[in-house]
């Protein structure tokens with residue numbers, strides 16, 4: 001989230017960061033957002049009896065800011081079908097694996113256990129099926145001898161901070177479309 005906020009400012013995207021919203025009242029990103037003059041909100045999932053009730057409250061909070069795009073950044077609650085449908089084609093996530101490899105949790109552990117030579121991260125549109133939406137951009141890193149979950153996570157995070165802002169920028173520039181369930185990236189037109 002911080003990388004996206006910083007890239008927007010540094011590259012002067014024609015976009016606003018409408019709000020930073022967390023389900024965790026103590027999320028560090030909320031302090032960062034406040035310090036940067038970005039509106040914040042908390043929708044604590046623990047206050048709701050069901051996923052549907054939480055998602056309805058979250059949707060109401062988001063839509064109050066009228067964003068064009070919803071960006072999941074470290075968001076860890078599985079979203080219901082209705083919520084996902086409401087933001088179809090306008091919600092992105094970054095998942096720390098080279099999807100379709102290793103959906104779900106503990107991806108660095110999964111990569112090490114599988115013995116892959118290469119690991120990575122994938123920015124994808126969010127669909128109802130977890131970590132299965134159309135991919136926008138991927139970053140790749142080699143798995144090195146002696147790598148641990150922590151060392152992989154740290155090296156990959158640096159790459160995630162590059163491709164996630166790039167993907168959001170492509171959306172802001174209106175260059176992303178989904179055709180037959182696959183993302184197409186339009187070239188920039190030069191005159």
Ligand code: NHR
Pocket residue numbers: 072075076077078079080081084093094095096104105126127128129130131132133
């Ligand atoms: N929701 C849908 N419908 N589809 C996706 O692709 C989603 C999603 C919600 C979150 C992020 C994803 C990731 O990047 C994401 C993608 C959390 C879980 C999970 O198991 C899985 C995938 C992702 C995020 N969450 C547990 C749950 O019961 C809670 C785990 C925890 O709190 O630590 O919601 O990896």
